[in-house]
Amino acid sequence: MIKTDVCFEEMTQREIIQYMDETVKPEEGVIPAYIMGDPAIYDLEHKKVFLKTWLFLGHESEIQNNGDFITRDLAGYSVIISRGEDGVIRGFYNMCTHRGMKLCRADKGNKGRFTCPYHGFTFKNNGDLIGVPMQKDIYGGNLDYKSMGLHKVTIEIYKGLIFGTWNENPEPLSEFLGDFKWYIDLAVGRTEMEVIGPPQRFVINSQWKIGADNFVSDSYHTMVTHGSIAKLGMVPSAQYSKKGYQVNTENGHGCNVGMPNPLFAFPEELIPEYKANLSADQFEVLSNLKNLIGTIFPNLSFLVSHTEVKGQAVSNTTVRLWRPIAVDKMEVITWFLVEKNASEDWKRRSREAFILTFSPSGIFEQDDTEVFTDITAAATGQVPLSKNFNYNYTMGQHRVPVQDFAGPGTVYDDKFSEANSRNFYRYWLDLMKA
Ligand SMILES: [Fe+2]
Known part of the structure; x- marks a missing residue:
């Protein structure tokens, strides 16, 4: 029985960590709201997570x-x-x-x-x-x-x-990324990529973990939060985001691999380059890729998104940092990446697709930031802690990992799952307790 009326100000750091260990239960799908909004957790996180990881x-x-x-x-x-x-x-x-x-x-x-x-x-x-x-x-x-x-x-x-x-x-970066490199390669290593322009930056009243969590696991929200996209005909149906695989690896990393896709959403003239940089299995996945959304622990997310703009299919690739500024504030920094050897026309269309969807002026981005700020407000301060308010992260617990997917990691056949969040918070908790 978890006691209520907890006050971190009256507790030592050791006692706070002990309390976290009792109340944050990733495997059971129990994540307390206070970890998103308590200043003591935020300060501890700086030392235990941000000063330790890559x-x-x-x-x-x-x-x-x-x-x-x-x-x-x-x-x-x-x-x-x-x-x-x-x-x-x-x-x-x-x-x-x-x-x-x-x-x-x-x-x-x-x-x-x-x-x-x-x-x-x-x-x-x-x-x-x-x-x-x-x-x-x-x-x-x-x-x-x-x-x-x-x-x-x-x-x-x-x-x-x-x-x-x-x-x-530190452990070598390559080891820290581990099996997750297979998926990072698809996003940014499929050929030589270049950043176009300076990274976009904006500050929102959101706790950083909400963004990392959204990208590591949450395909489910697309149906509702981004429902207007389907109404506009930019994706075929509201359940567009369900099909595919959810994958997580060690150290809290995870992604959603949206597939299949009848259209090849990348510049066709670069196929020899993709084949040279990827394994045959990786190229097969790229060929069928609808989207790829993931988080490299703790706060770097990536997104390969396929959109139809003015009747033309085009992919756009971004990496984004959820940079904590305060317990309830973060700077979102987004780098737009494109195949260096793609045509200028492709680069322009890909950039347009990015600006229309993700970026401060993009439809998806505005939908998400509304949600992130309201979750933050509800999680911040003493009430969520002393009342012991929890989130439910049990989705997909009944599923068994599949063995027939070519990529490494723990793989589930269906993107609507919270397995990746449970994996993310498990690693986060391990670091916080270390
Ligand atoms: Fe979203």
Whole structure:
């Protein structure tokens, strides 16, 4: 029997974790509302999840040329991702090592060196300190440049996706992604992809996990939340999103593979490239793909969506970050990706399809953000905690995984299931307890 009138402010961190262990029961489909809206959980999550796992920073194509850089957020801290004169991509804490000023305040650009706006210390884009104003006079030529290079940030890249971590001893990115790479390949590794334009950003009054959860598992909501899409004739029926597979792998990752699709929703002239980059099984799935929606734990989601725009079938590919800003606020950052070797006409149509569906002006995006903000409001603060309000995540518990799907992981034949959410929260809880 779970007691009510719990108050985290009167509990130690150990007691809060103990309480979570008793009340968050992913396997039973019981997820308490308080994990979406309690500030103590949010603070703990920062330390136990966001400072420990790999987090997405950007795409290689954003810094294609030597000297290109971007500044990005890594768990609340600004980092510089820069391609050096040697072509190597490196990550640095965006802080001058002299007095701690933010070294670079631009979102992106091309620079061989960064000069601090406070005292003019200058660093090469490989992190080395190379210039200090009047150093011979004021330091007597004794300043130890070698020890004052920029603080390095651990980064690794998979299929163009750049991840970073604050973890001193992380498992290799490739191992963290594990079996889920099979599906990531379909989304962003099927051929050389490039980001078009700067990523779109908008801030909404939503807890970050609601977005991650929606993309990892929730095909069911499409029927109702996005019902207007079917009415507009952009998809064949309201149950369009049910057919296909739900897949989850270790470390909380999961996706929904919508298929079959009688139309090939990718540029046909790139079929030889797809075949060269994918296994025969992966190509078979791509050929029949209607959509692919998933989340790489904790907060990077991806979407390959097939839409008919003005009578023409076209796919669009995006990755999106649910970046926590506060317990009840997140920035949504979306990168639009397209096949680099597709025709300009394809790229334009694919981008149009993206803007019409997902993006602040898109139909799907506006539907979802309405829901996310209302869930957040209802979950925030003391009442959901002290009244012990729970969500029901039992959908699909009666189903048995199928063995005849070509891809790895635990696979269910039907996208209307909450198995992926149960897998997501299991891993989340394991990290929170660690
Ligand atoms: Fe949605």
